Amino acid sequence: MKPRVRFAPSPTGYLHIGGARTALFNWLYARHTGGTFILRIEDTDAARNSQEAVDVILNGLRWLGLDWDEGPLTGDATGPGKGSFGPYFQSQRTRIYMDYMQKLLSGGHAYEVQEGKDEGTIKFKMQREPVVIQDLVVGEVVRKLTDREEVDPDFIIRRNDGVPVFHFVNVVDDLQMNITHVIRGEDHLSNTAKHIALFKAFGVPPPHYAHIPLILNNDGSKMSKRDFGASLTTYIEEGFLPEAVINYLCLLGWSPKNNREIMPLNEVVELFDLPQILRHNARFDMAKLIWLNGKYLRERTTTTTTTTTKPPPPDNEDFYLLGISALTRVGTPVEKFPLAYIRAALDTCRGKFKTFSELPAYAGFYFTDKIEYDAEAAKKDFVPENKPRLEKLRDAFAKIPARLGDSSSGITELEGGGFLAANLEAALKETTKALGVKAGVLVHPCRLAVTGKTSGPSLYHLLEVLGKEKVMARIEKALANMTS
């Protein structure tokens, strides 16, 4: 029988990065074995459930590329789904729960509490002996009763308002949906004893269990909602590439064991299996994710192109889209600039940054005329002796004719002789020669004058994209700032 696995999140309004990895491992196992990956929404706690909260989960999984074979198609609990074991929202399965609850009651495995603090609830008669759990990741675990359970091992499976509780519905669903392998976070390991007892009471063998270690913060503390990076939404918004996030998640708690770091998902699908999952928790290392993201980003957009060279790689529309949204997100008025200019500007940034969130700081100078000079650099570069040098450079640039339409059009150009990177470089080199200085002597003050920063895209290409008008104005302004 082919494995049937499920990811069963509760719609809390966000998708935890650890939950995303649980989904990934389930998905990987299903794809590796040719089994079925099921998405089930555990929305029994009606109070805080909403369609939006479910959408967060669906969108997150879709963004990661984890497609499910059975489960809801929309965030609407009463809406359409696919698969023949539905409904896939627990809120829609009351009938099923009532039937199974009845089975337990009539079989003498559960009873309604008549008095005391638990009055009105239904409790499951839990066994008093230790439960043996055969875990595919952890191995054999003998779960003994805790001191409190020693007093009363029975646990509530239906609240006094009639709503069945997690342990019960979880088991009923897994049973009714023919789940063969339960792959979930290790936080459920202790609870598994209850689940196994429940399966036993229903007279069926429990599924195989595989408890995967948790993801902790970089300092080793538990990762909760508040911690940066805990929510998958963050990665979507910060402009991470899904393939980088997936790749990183694969490497947390699992290893290809051949020193490989960057792996396409289909290769992971081939190699992945449950027994080789690590047994210890992993700390989340944002720096490594960022490095991976940079790798993928560069792989996708590595060609440095400008208006004057060949057209940008064809399938990189999303590079512009992601770039524009990153800029817009922090209030950069990109809409005031022609698309061709924006694209040309973004092209000069290709391969230079690791996440799109770095872009605004990196390329902001393209979209504002208020250049604020890096104070330390200004002290170093805007010195009296550099003033005549920068003036010389300005004069050299002045001799180069502007492109038609200049700064606003971005693509129109003069035949070979305009304000282009190659010509600008030649002019600068010539000036340095005349001055008898090294290129850096002119490059640094020029870059600072035009961008306000000490680092950024290729100077010549950036000047070309900016256009003669802006370049000259910015150099003038810088000169005015310098004392002779």
Next chain:
RNA sequence: GACCCUAUGGUCUAGCGGUUAGGACACCACCCUUUCACGGUGGGAGCCCGGGUUCGAUUCCCGGUAGGGUCGCCA
């Protein structure tokens, strides 16, 4: 408090009875370069502690310590 899981550089990991303990991120230095980034080269940094078992333990066993998890009318 009880119960469960875990323990290789700062982080992710390979190794699991005899290895110069391997790789990656991060860090430092140098090279490349118009800056930055990329790419090179080199470097510092590790088997949690204590007992066993063994000719020999990072590797096996026990204890401790530390971290994490669970014991809910949350999931």
